[in-house]
Amino acid sequence: MSDLQKSLRIRESLLPPASDVIKRLGPRAVAASYIQLLDAAYDTVEDGDELMAKFINTLQDSGEKTSTYLHRLQAVLNQAVRRGGVATGEANRHLLKQLCRGCWDNALLLKLEPLKDAPPSFVDLLLLLRGEEDKEASRAVRMKQHLGSARTQVATCAHSTHVREKKLE
Known part of the structure; x- marks a missing residue:
């Protein structure tokens, strides 16, 4: 075009x-x-330093998915880069560092810690997070199904015991 x-x-x-x-x-x-x-x-009138301070103070909200938090961080970081608050080549390092600082998921933090020496790009980090979220969601569904079937078995056993006790009376 x-x-x-x-x-x-x-x-x-x-x-x-x-x-x-x-x-x-x-x-x-x-x-x-x-x-x-x-x-x-x-566009925003904040300078790069103010935007970088805003970025550093951005934490994950309660109940927010980590991938959604990463998107919010990326938006603020992009503004800081455009306004000269951080060098473009340092963006991935800052993104991972702030993600680890502001994320509440300890299990995920253990997986992210080894990446600090060679931080992945935003896209690679997003794919990693979404994969972990999908695994966790699948695990939760399996657990719910298992516990649901265990409750059904307990309820069936309790009902059978109750019926037997009634017949004995």
Whole structure:
């Protein structure tokens, strides 16, 4: 897609007041100019250091899946990288470090600890977390089924004993 087509798509997709912001650039402006102007108008005004502090203080919420927490961390980290709060080459290391710092799942932390020397990319880390979450969900279903069948057996045995006792009376 040419830059002119990208610019056209951006202009067509915007509604006021965003469309009013880019009007002054004119229809022949390149897409990057539109994006830069929209970022200046609507993106966060925090600097990189403030965004990095926000990233470091982001913890997993109660009941939140670890993969969802990772997505939140990645969004804040991306902003910090864009604003110069952290070097792009250091992003994976910071992401894993904060994930370990703010995650509440101790079993998962034991699996993540060895990765600190060579931190995986966001995608690889996400795949690892989702795989672990799927395993845990499967384990929980199996446990529920097992305990459900054990309760049924206990209830059946109790009922049989009760029936036998009634017949003896």
